[in-house]
Amino acid sequence: MELWPGAGNLLLLLFLLLLLLLPTLWFCSPSAKYFFKMAFYNGWILFLAVLAIPVCAVRGRNVENMKILRLMLLHIKYLYGIRVEVRGAHHFPPSQPYVVVSNHQSSLDLLGMMEVLPGRCVPIAKRELLWAGSAGLACWLAGVIFIDRKRTGDAISVMSEVAQTLLTQDVRVWVFPEGTRNHNGSMLPFKRGAFHLAVQAQVPIVPIVMSSYQDFYCKKERRFTSGRCQVRVLPPVPTEGLTPDDVPALADRVRHSMLTVFREISTDGRGGGDCLKNPGGVGEARL
Numbered sequence: 001m002e003l004w005p006g007a008g009n010l011l012l013l014l015f016l017l018l019l020l021l022l023p024t025l026w027f028c029s030p031s032a033k034y035f036f037k038m039a040f041y042n043g044w045i046l047f048l049a050v051l052a053i054p055v056c057a058v059r060g061r062n063v064e065n066m067k068i069l070r071l072m073l074l075h076i077k078y079l080y081g082i083r084v085e086v087r088g089a090h091h092f093p094p095s096q097p098y099v100v101v102s103n104h105q106s107s108l109d110l111l112g113m114m115e116v117l118p119g120r121c122v123p124i125a126k127r128e129l130l131w132a133g134s135a136g137l138a139c140w141l142a143g144v145i146f147i148d149r150k151r152t153g154d155a156i157s158v159m160s161e162v163a164q165t166l167l168t169q170d171v172r173v174w175v176f177p178e179g180t181r182n183h184n185g186s187m188l189p190f191k192r193g194a195f196h197l198a199v200q201a202q203v204p205i206v207p208i209v210m211s212s213y214q215d216f217y218c219k220k221e222r223r224f225t226s227g228r229c230q231v232r233v234l235p236p237v238p239t240e241g242l243t244p245d246d247v248p249a250l251a252d253r254v255r256h257s258m259l260t261v262f263r264e265i266s267t268d269g270r271g272g273g274d275c276l277k278n279p280g281g282v283g284e285a286r287l
């Protein structure tokens with residue numbers, strides 16, 4: 001028995017309207033295209049995570065699971081027509097723990113990150129990501145380290161534990177020292193946790209710079225086309241013999257070298273683009 005007579009026809013009509021509306025929006029509105037592309041990006045990752053979870057769960061929480069996530073994510077750049085060029089991969093120290101620091105523009109950083117992610121390397125992420133459904137669980141299973149950015153004391157003690165783990169379990173850590181995504185075509189001032197971590201463990205820092213996305217992606221303008229991104233691995237910065245007092249200068253030195261390379265490899269030579277209303281960027285203004 002039909003609960004509501006005619007409901008089937010109405011649903012069919014709505015479905016047909018939607019089928020007609022979606023391609024019209026796709027071709028007529030760049031903003032709609034941007035939203036579809038971003039929604040698909042997140043949805044696809046959540047779906048891949050559902051597939052990854054049972055495979056990773058067999059091993060339990062283990063940094064080796066990051067290899068599985070990496071393999072499953074590598075194809076996404078082709079779906080979006082993004083060419084990722086890696087330079088300087090020979091700078092990764094072959095067999096020792098280290099701390100990777102890299103700039104953070106958007107969740108698309110995942111593409112560049114997966115392109116160069118070294119073995120036994122786990123990212124440090126905001127705690128909120130743990131609650132991102134299947135992606136959160138997959139991250140947890142792959143050993144991603146979660147910190148509560150609002151509780152500095154807790155975050156510092158987690159990072160001190162990480163310093164021990166780096167040495168005892170021979171792992172590498174990937175930190176976004178800007179602490180948040182930055183769409184402004186520059187780099188925010190660096191948080192110091194990554195540098196304290198490297199100094200405590202006396203391990204090198206490997207800076208990685210991803211060029212500006214602004215020729216193919218701009219959140220403000222709702223623009224997302226195909227494009228090219230360069231990922232540059234810089235020479236490792238040693239920390240042997242450094243103490244916590246040296247951390248501020250170390251962080252400034254690394255940021256300066258990264259910002260120089262960022263400007264050099266970004267399309268218009270300063271990391272900016274059409275998207276950029278303020279060429280100096282928020283980071284510059286705050287310095």
Ligand SMILES: CC(C)(COP(=O)(O)OP(=O)(O)OC[C@H]1O[C@@H](n2cnc3c(N)ncnc32)[C@H](O)[C@@H]1OP(=O)(O)O)[C@@H](O)C(=O)NCCC(=O)NCCS
Pocket residue numbers: 104124125126147148149152155156159160175176177178179180181190191192193194196197247248
């Ligand atoms: C640990 C952390 C969360 C603290 O954040 P914060 O309080 O907002 O920012 P700061 O880096 O300015 O740290 C505050 C103070 O704690 C110190 N500090 C930070 N980490 C430390 C550590 N591991 N050991 C000792 N001191 C530490 C800083 O030197 C600073 O002291 P100072 O002002 O006297 O120099 C941050 O430093 C960090 O490294 N975050 C990692 C980046 C991140 O959040 N990534 C995930 C999302 S992209």
Ligand SMILES: CCCCCCCC/C=C\CCCCCCCC(=O)O[C@H](COC(=O)CCCCCCCCCCCCCCC)COP(=O)(O)O
Pocket residue numbers: 042043045046048049050052068069072073106107108109110113123124125126127129132134135138139144176179180181
């Ligand atoms: C490098 C970006 C990682 C994106 C993770 C993708 C998961 C997305 C899927 C759907 C959930 C949507 C949540 C969006 C998450 C964005 C995370 C992010 O960039 O947060 C930023 C904070 O950055 C971080 O915490 C670093 C995140 C590093 C995470 C690295 C995770 C690597 C592995 C992911 C694998 C996911 C599942 C794989 C399936 C096969 C900025 O926060 P804010 O600007 O709000 O202050």
